[in-house]
Amino acid sequence: MAGSNTRRDFLSHSGALMGAGMLASALPHNAAAATSKGPHDFIIVEGHRDMWELSGRTRLKEAAQHAPITNFVAQRLIDGGVSVCIMPAGGDSLDERDGTEAAFEGSMRVLDLMLSDIDKSAGKVSLIKTRADLPSAPNSGKVQVFLDIEGGACIQANEPEPRFPPERSLALLRQFFRLGVRGLQLTHNGRNQLADGRGIDKMGSKLTQFGVAVIEEMNRLGMMVGVSHLSANGVFHAAEVSKTPIVSTHQNLERFVQSKPLVEITDEEAKAIAKTGGIVGIRYIVNVTTYKQLVDEVEYLAKLIGPEHIGVGWLGHDKANPSNRETEGHFSRTYSGVEAETMSQHWTNFINMLSERGFTDEHIGMLLGGNYMRVWKQILPRA
Numbered sequence: 001m002a003g004s005n006t007r008r009d010f011l012s013h014s015g016a017l018m019g020a021g022m023l024a025s026a027l028p029h030n031a032a033a034a035t036s037k038g039p040h041d042f043i044i045v046e047g048h049r050d051m052w053e054l055s056g057r058t059r060l061k062e063a064a065q066h067a068p069i070t071n072f073v074a075q076r077l078i079d080g081g082v083s084v085c086i087m088p089a090g091g092d093s094l095d096e097r098d099g100t101e102a103a104f105e106g107s108m109r110v111l112d113l114m115l116s117d118i119d120k121s122a123g124k125v126s127l128i129k130t131r132a133d134l135p136s137a138p139n140s141g142k143v144q145v146f147l148d149i150e151g152g153a154c155i156q157a158n159e160p161e162p163r164f165p166p167e168r169s170l171a172l173l174r175q176f177f178r179l180g181v182r183g184l185q186l187t188h189n190g191r192n193q194l195a196d197g198r199g200i201d202k203m204g205s206k207l208t209q210f211g212v213a214v215i216e217e218m219n220r221l222g223m224m225v226g227v228s229h230l231s232a233n234g235v236f237h238a239a240e241v242s243k244t245p246i247v248s249t250h251q252n253l254e255r256f257v258q259s260k261p262l263v264e265i266t267d268e269e270a271k272a273i274a275k276t277g278g279i280v281g282i283r284y285i286v287n288v289t290t291y292k293q294l295v296d297e298v299e300y301l302a303k304l305i306g307p308e309h310i311g312v313g314w315l316g317h318d319k320a321n322p323s324n325r326e327t328e329g330h331f332s333r334t335y336s337g338v339e340a341e342t343m344s345q346h347w348t349n350f351i352n353m354l355s356e357r358g359f360t361d362e363h364i365g366m367l368l369g370g371n372y373m374r375v376w377k378q379i380l381p382r383a
């Protein structure tokens with residue numbers, strides 16, 4: 001169709017300066033997907049795969065369940081076309097992530113489980129630690145993991161500042177880096193010694209002196225500064241402080257989704273993140289979002305901040321996701337809708353819906369994973 005071709009041409013030439021948003025109003029909705037590409041044609045980065053399966057795992061009876069990545073998750077990611085998965089390694093429970101329980105030990109336990117598990121995968125799963133590890137084409141037969149930590153409580157000192165100089169606690173940050181961790185979200189929903197999580201205070205305060213020191217050290221080491229769940233004033237402050245792009249791996253816009261507690265971000269925060277060169281990663285939420293909503297959100301964000309600043313946090317549980325038998329009941333499994341599909345179907349559906357809205361293959365590639373490649377090439381250690 002001439003109309004959609006015109007739009008496609010426009011999209012393929014629109015950068016941030018032209019305002020990708022102009023596309024949205026002109027795009028013919030409900031058009032057939034124009035792309036012939038599927039998930040295996042793109043470098044897909046799944047922005048946030050919670051590994052709650054790890055909580056209490058060593059108490060489960062079947063030995064296979066003690067290595068969930070190798071035995072349950074990796075092959076589904078590979079079959080689904082996912083090249084890289086960002087996995088939060090920190091905190092063994094929500095209380096630990098929120099900073100209401102000591103998070104350090106839990107983080108060390110979870111990291112041990114994950115690294116031991118990855119060792120068992122015989123090369124099918126490997127870590128991204130340097131720029132040299134980044135895929136230059138979609139992975140085939142293997143998946144890579146980018147270790148993230150959700151909540152800085154695990155690197156804080158036992159005593160509140162200023163009893164200890166920041167340098168003392170930065171030692172823990174550096175130790176996590178040496179274990180292969182390449183991202184740290186400053187907070188989960190609670191308050192810690194770095195900053196306020198938005199679960200307790202949407203606007204919150206600026207970062208603490210220690211929070212600023214953590215970002216500076218992350219910049220120096222080559223780590224991704226994560227702002228999901230961080231309060232609004234924390235996001236604005238982090239954007240000022242960080243010399244490299246800041247990223248929200250899994251957060252929707254408040255104008256599209258309101259969950260409880262309200263963890264979604266405003267347009268202003270999305271713009272602040274994009275201004276650093278960073279990424280806003282939209283995500284599916286069970287029983288809350290539909291893919292249509294997510295694609296509406298991507299279209300809106302493309303107008304607001306440009307397709308080069310969008311990522312995908314998560315597209316939902318797939319039907320082979322371990323049920324309570326393997327996960328010790330952290331969430332109950334539903335079998336309807338998205339949860340009844342395979343991971344490959346998730347990504348195929350999402351790609352087709354983006355294409356129907358007029359997103360070019362180039363832009364789809366950027367928001368599925370290309371944007372992370374750009375950011376990681378900028379921030380990770382060279383080798």
Ligand SMILES: [Zn+2]
Nearest residue numbers: 150228229250
């Ligand atoms: Zn989260």
